[in-house]
Amino acid sequence: MPRNVMILxxxxxGAMVAKAxxxxxxxxxxIDRDADNFRRLNEAPNLHMLVADGTSSxxxxxxxxxxxxxxxxxxxxxxxxxxxxxVAQLSFSIPAVICRINDPTRRAMYDELGLRTVSPPQVxxxxxxxxxxx
Amino acid sequence: xxxxxIGCGKIGYQLSRALLAADHEVVILERDxxxxxxxxxxxxxxxxxxDGTEPAVLSEAxxxxxxxxxxxxxxxxxNLVACQVAKHSFRVPQxxxxxxxxxHVSLFKxxxxxxxxxxxxxxxxxxxxxxxxxxxxxxxxxxxxxxxIVCVRIPAGSPxxxxxxxDIGLPTGTSLAAVVTKDGEIxxxxxxxxxxxxxxxxxxxxxxxxxxxxxxxxxxx
Numbered sequence: 111m112p113r114n115v116m117i118l119x120x121x122x123x124g125a126m127v128a129k130a131x132x133x134x135x136x137x138x139x140x141i142d143r144d145a146d147n148f149r150r151l152n153e154a155p156n157l158h159m160l161v162a163d164g165t166s167s168x169x170x171x172x173x174x175x176x177x178x179x180x181x182x183x184x185x186x187x188x189x190x191x192x193x194x195x196x197v198a199q200l201s202f203s204i205p206a207v208i209c210r211i212n213d214p215t216r217r218a219m220y221d222e223l224g225l226r227t228v229s230p231p232q233v234x235x236x237x238x239x240x241x242x243x244x
Numbered sequence: 245x246x247x248x249x250i251g252c253g254k255i256g257y258q259l260s261r262a263l264l265a266a267d268h269e270v271v272i273l274e275r276d277x278x279x280x281x282x283x284x285x286x287x288x289x290x291x292x293x294x295d296g297t298e299p300a301v302l303s304e305a306x307x308x309x310x311x312x313x314x315x316x317x318x319x320x321x322x323n324l325v326a327c328q329v330a331k332h333s334f335r336v337p338q339x340x341x342x343x344x345x346x347x348h349v350s351l352f353k354x355x356x357x358x359x360x361x362x363x364x365x366x367x368x369x370x371x372x373x374x375x376x377x378x379x380x381x382x383x384x385x386x387x388x389x390x391x392x393i394v395c396v397r398i399p400a401g402s403p404x405x406x407x408x409x410x411d412i413g414l415p416t417g418t419s420l421a422a423v424v425t426k427d428g429e430i431x432x433x434x435x436x437x438x439x440x441x442x443x444x445x446x447x448x449x450x451x452x453x454x455x456x457x458x459x460x461x462x463x464x465x
Contacts, residue, residue, distance in 0.1 A: 189321035192328070193324050
């Protein structure tokens with residue numbers, strides 16, 4: 111069953127996640143403030159690229175957030191990700207919300223507040239330690 | 245009182261000056277180093293050039309003994325995260341956030357920001373007041389914008405003129421609080437009061453009933 115997924119931020123991470131989900135057959139809407147960032151993606155019928163400000167509820171609504179099953183905020187800015195993810199979770203009641211938070215202290219706080227967070231520095235650290243065999 | 249101010253733009257700068265003049269202890273966090281240096285020339289070493297959404301920065305600024313944190317940047321995301329970190333990581337008792345997107349007001353409240361100040365709504369309501377022919381003027385949001393106090397001037401030809409409160413046909417969930425007549429006399433709403441042209445009616449209404457309230461009081465669409 112294909113899911114409807116909205117991704118905020120078309121940097122390297124956002125673009126890779128969008129590609130992977132679209133390849134699995136999901137219907138993906140990816141949003142970025144800068145149309146240039148969509149250069150990282152190729153056209154596909156189930157991959158919709160929209161220029162919008164993800165910190166505006168009105169613009170998220172215009173991009174169709176009300177119809178998605180999952181919302182993933184993956185911009186490089188923790189503050190933007192945190193605001194957008196909480197808007198998705200609380201204002202639009204999206205069932206699955208995932209939020210990228212780089213700063214480890216802030217990440218712990220948002221975990222406690224009930225957001226599902228991913229932290230690239232943490233993931234990378236774990237992988238490095240694993241590769242070292244520690 | 246010890247107050248931390250996040251953002252030293254026009255609002256943050258003027259606010260900090262006012263707080264200092266009232267003998268409060270103030271620390272200002274401004275991410276832009278150029279702007280921070282400019283403000284430090286005027287206000288002294290209380291301006292720190294750092295990102296006030298970082299827990300480590302807030303810790304160094306003394307957030308754990310701070311009684312009030314006010315965020316004044318133009319970015320809602322920055323203002324929200326700074327307030328959340330202050331509240332949850334440092335137990336700051338009172339947080340106040342400037343909000344630019346009116347859609348975010350109730351979300352900020354829900355997320356524990358104690359007071360929100362919507363600059364856009366403030367400016368709009370002041371402009372509305374000045375537009376002849378008028379519209380419904382927003383005076384004050386209540387309970388995180390679940391309801392609000394508004395003001396409507398009764399125009400010529402309004403179907404409400406000469407009617408008592410019970411006969412106006414107010415939308416459910418709205419309530420009239422008082423009337424100020426064109427002579428400036430304040431009348432409390434009661435059964436015997438009849439509305440007249442140019443009365444200014446103060447009402448309490450949820451945002452989604454504003455259009456119905458406007459129609460009931462002015463006859464306009």
